[in-house]
Amino acid sequence: MIENFDMLNGNWKFRGNSLYLFHRIDQEFNDAQWQKIFNYIAANGVEYVLFIPCAILGWGSLIKEKLNLLRYRIQGKPVTFAGYLRSKGAFNSLLQGSYMVKSQIRAGGLLGFLLVKA
DSSP states (O other): OOOOOOTTTTOOOOOTTOEEEEESOGGGSOHHHHHHHHHHHHHTTOOEEEEEOSOBOOHHHHHHHHHHHHHHHHHTOOOOOOOOOBOHHHHHHHTTTTEEEEEEEEETTEEEEEEEEO
16 A cells, blocks of 8 residues: 655554555655654554665765765855765664664665664
């Protein structure tokens, strides 16, 4: 079943043995909001989450982002905030106390994480 809901304001309709898919929505929320979401769904019995981020920030992608930022500033182009990027360590810190990574998977060329309630 696919449902539309507001993740931050808690109008979730929790279902027993369900897998919740969070596909490429990681950039939309800051760290505090993600911790709130993970804590809330864990407290309400969500056992499994398949989390597929837009990207995982590594040294190469960090350098690329910083060089792009520098290039835009030199050229006088405006820079617009387009979301949050996180490293694997930063992502794992969002899960503390609520979920743990059971396995990593490849999904459509992206790295995904199967999360299980801690």
